[in-house]
Amino acid sequence: MMQFMLLFSRQGKIRLQKWYAAFPDKVKKKIMRELTTLILSRQSKMCSFLEWKDLKIVYKRYASLHFCCAIEQDDNELLYLEIIHRYVELLDKYFGSVCELDIIFNFEKAYFILDELLIGGEIQETSKKSILKALAAQDLLQEEEAIEGALRDIGLV
C-alpha cells in the first residue's frame, strides 16, 4: 500500500501531497523536507529506489517535476514506478501535454485525477479511458451547475 505521494519541483517546492497514512503535521513537514533534499541530491545515474526508515521510496523525475511515493517493504517497486507513470500519462491527457504550471494553477484537478486512480493507497482502475471519462463527466457536472447558477443570478431561471 502506498503511504504517501509527493510532487515537488527542482527547487524543492511541494506541488502536491497526498497522505494515505495518518502522520502528525510536524512529521509530515519533516518527511517532506528530508525526502526533497535526499532525492534532489541523487544523481541521475542512480536507481529510482531508496530505502528510507522502514519504507521504500520510489521516485522519478518528469521534466522539472519529481514524483515520489513511499511504499511498504513487500510492495513491488517496479509496479509503483508504473503507477507513477500512469498518473503522469493521465495528467498529460487531461491537460494536454501537461507542464508544471498546469499543476500549480489547477492543483485541485491534479488531486481529482489522482483520486480516480488511487484510493487509500491502492490502485482502483487500470483503464486510462475509464478514468478520463469519469473526470470529464464530473467536470461537466460542475459546468452545468455554474451555468445554472449564473442564469439564476441574472434572473433568467
Place this chain on the structure above:
Amino acid sequence: MSAIKQVFNEAVERVKSPTPVRLRDLVRNIRAARTAAEERAVVNKECAYIRSTFKEEDSIWRCRNLAKLLYIHMLGYPAHFGQLECLKLIASPRFTDKRIGYLGAMLLLDERTDVHLLITNSLKNDLNSSVQFIVGLALCTLGAIASPEMSRDLAPEVEKLLKSSNAYIKKKAALCAFRIISKVPDLMEIFIPATRSLLSEKNHGVLITGVILVTEMCEKSPDTLQHFKRTGGKVGSDDMVLVPNLVRILKNLIMSGYSPEHDVSGVSDPFLQVKILRLLRLLGHNDAESSEAMNDILAQVATNTEQSKNVGYSILYETVMTIMHIQSESGLRVLAINILGRFLLKDDKNIRYVALNTLLKCVHHDNYAVQRHRGTILECLKDPDISIRRRAMELCFALLNASNIRSMVKELLTFLEAADPDFKGPCSSNIVLAAEKYAPDKQWLINTLLRVLGAAGNNIRDDVIAITIQLISENSDHQMYVVKNLWLAMSNYSEQEPLVQVSLWCFGEYAENVLAPSDDTQEQVTEEELLTFYQRILFGQYSIATKEYALNSLMKLSARCSLTNINKVKELMSSFACHMHIELQQRGVEFSQLFRFHDHLRGPLFEKIPILEKSTSSTRETSSPVTEKASEEVSLPIQIESNALLDLMGGMETGHEDIVLPKPKATIPTINSKPMNNDIMDLLGGLGSAPEEPPQSSLIEDFALITNSQPLGKISGITAFSKDSLSIHFNFERSPEKPNILSIKMTATNEGPIPMTDFLFQAAVPKTFQLEMLNPSGNVIPPSNSDVAQLKMRIKVSYKVNNEDVMHQAEVNHFPPASWQ
C-alpha cells in the same frame, strides 16, 4: 460551452462586489513574490481575509476561499481553521461545493481529528446519493481518512455499495472496505460474501480492487485465508474455487490478444497481473496443493512475459517472488533465479537493484542456484550507483564459502580499496569474519587481514584490530613474518591508524623479532630507526588510543630487548608525564616511576602475554591468566576446577552471543576508555586482558535502576551461558527488606549423557558492585537434565548515590527447597 460559462461568470462577478481574489490570481501573486518574506506577507493577508469570510454565514465564495486556503496549505502554512468550512461545503447540495469540500477534508483532516462525528453524517447521506459521482467522492474520502469509529459506523453502507451494479461505485467501495478492514479487522465478516462475487466480474477495476481486498483479508486473518481457499466463489461450482479462478483470470490476461484499454507497452494489464500474482503467493505459501495448481501458470508468465520494458520486469519480479515463496517445483525455482540473473545484465539500474535485492532474499534457500551468477554479481560491485554497490556487497558476503573464498576475497579487497568511506567499516569486518571462517591456510589469512587493514584505512571497526591481534598471537610460526611485513608497511601506510595500532602491538609484543636479523634481503631494522618510529607516532598527529598503544609497546620493547639507548625511552616516558591527556599522562608518570624506583620489576611485569584465547562465537569462555590478577580485587573465586573463568559481566554478555556478532573486547589489550586507577597492577591487568574492563554503561545503569526504582519487582531470569551440553541460568530474587541486594541463583544444567565432574563456577563484577558467592551444592553435574545444582548466596552490593558510598550485604540461603529439588 465554456465560453458561455466564462461570459456568465464575468457578468456575475461584475454585479457582485466586492469579489474575493480568484485562486488563479492568488497563485500568481504568490509566485510574483521575490523573497520568502514577501510571500509570507501575501499569504498572511489572504489568510486573514479568508478567516474573516469564514465567519460570515452562507458566503457564496466559500468554495473559492477554501480552494485558496488549500493552496496555501500546500505551501506549508497552517490551514486548520478551514476544517469546519470543508464540512459546510460537503453538506451543500452543489456538486462543485462537495468536490472541493471533500478534497479539503482529505487534505486537512485525518483519522486522528475529532470533527469526525460531523463528517460521518454527511458521508452517510452522500453514500446513499443517487448521483454516482457524489457517492464516489464520499467513498474516496472515506478510503483516505476513515478512523476506526467511522469504519464501524459506515461499514454497512459500504457493504451495500459493494453489491451495487455500478462498476464505478463497486470498485471504490471495494477499496473502502479494504481500508475499513485494515483499520478494524473485526469488520471483515460482513464483507466476505460480497467480496466473493467481485472476482467473477469482467471489469478490470472491480477485479483488481477485489483482488486487493481478498489479499488484505487473507493477510489479516488465517481463517479467512483457509475459507477462501476452499470456497473461493459461489459454493458448489468447481471452477470458482479461488486458486483456479485466479489462474484462469491470469491465463486470460496473458493469452488473450491485444486489448487497447488495458494494454501497457505490449503487456495486458500489468497492474492486475501483479496483484493476482501477489495473492497467489499468499495462497500457495506452505500449501502444497495450491502451489501445485499454480506451477504451470507461473511458468507461463515467467516465459511469456516480454522482457524489454519496466512493465514486463515488474511482472517477472512479482512472479519470481511468488515462485520463491510458495512450494514450487525445483525447476521453477532455478528458472526464477535465472530470471534475476538476467536482470543483472540489463542496462536499467532499477532492474539491477531489484534483482540484487531479491537474490539477497533467496540466497539462503537456494545458495547453489545463486552461486552460478557470482560473476555477474561481482561485476555489480563496480556499478556507479551506490545502492547497487551496497546490495552487491551484501550479496557477495552471503555467497562466500570455503571453495570460492580466495577469488571472492581478492575481488572484495579490490572493491574495499576503492570503496566509499561508509562502506569500508562493514565491508572490512565482513571480509575478516568470512576470512577467519573459511581461510584455506594461516599464511593466507594473515596476509588477507593485513591487506584489509591497509585497504580500509581509518574507517575500520575496532573488532578487526582485535581479530588481527588475536590471530597473530595464536600463530607463533608466522610472527616473525608478520612483524617484518608490518615494519615494511609502516613506511607506506603510517597514516592508517588501525594498521599502526596493530603494528605497535606486535612490535612491543614480539620485540625481539623486530630487531632480529632478517633471513632474506630485507633491510635490517636498527634500534635507532625503531625509536625514531616510536617518536614519530608519539609526537605525530595520531589519536590518543594509538599513542596509548605506542607507550605500552615501547615499555614492552624496553623490557624485552636490551636497548643500548634506554635513556631515550626514559626521556620519551618522562615527556609524557605532563601530557595534557590524563590517560597518557598517567602512563607517562607510572612508567617513569617504574624506571626510577622499581627497575628490577620491569622485566617480570612486561612478561609476554600468553596466547590470547578467543571470545568469539566459536569459543565463548572469557578466560585469560591475567584475569586472575585482576579479579583479586573484585571477585572472590570460591570453587575449584573449571576450564573457564566466567566473570559475572562476561557471563551476562555471552548469554546473548548466539545472535550478536562477537565483540572480542575481552581478549584484546584494551587500553583506551579504561577508568583511571593509580594501581599499576591494575593498569597491567588492563594491558593484558580486560575482563574487568568497565562493562557497557547501560548494564550498570540497569543494575542501578533495578536497585533503586522497583525494589520488589520480579526480574525474569536469563541464560547466562550455554555451550556444549552445559547451560547456566541466572534467576534473580530480592529480599523485600533489603532491596539493594540482588540474589542471583545460578543453576547449572547438564543436558548431555555423560556426567560433568570438577565443575567450577567463578564470577567477577565491576567495581561498582560487590559480589559474594556461596558454596554450590556440589561439583558434579549428573547428566540428562535430571538434577540441578543449587547455589546459595551472600550478596554484597555497594554503589554511589550523590557521591556517597552505600554498601549492603546479606545472606540468601533460604531458597525454598522446591525451587531446586
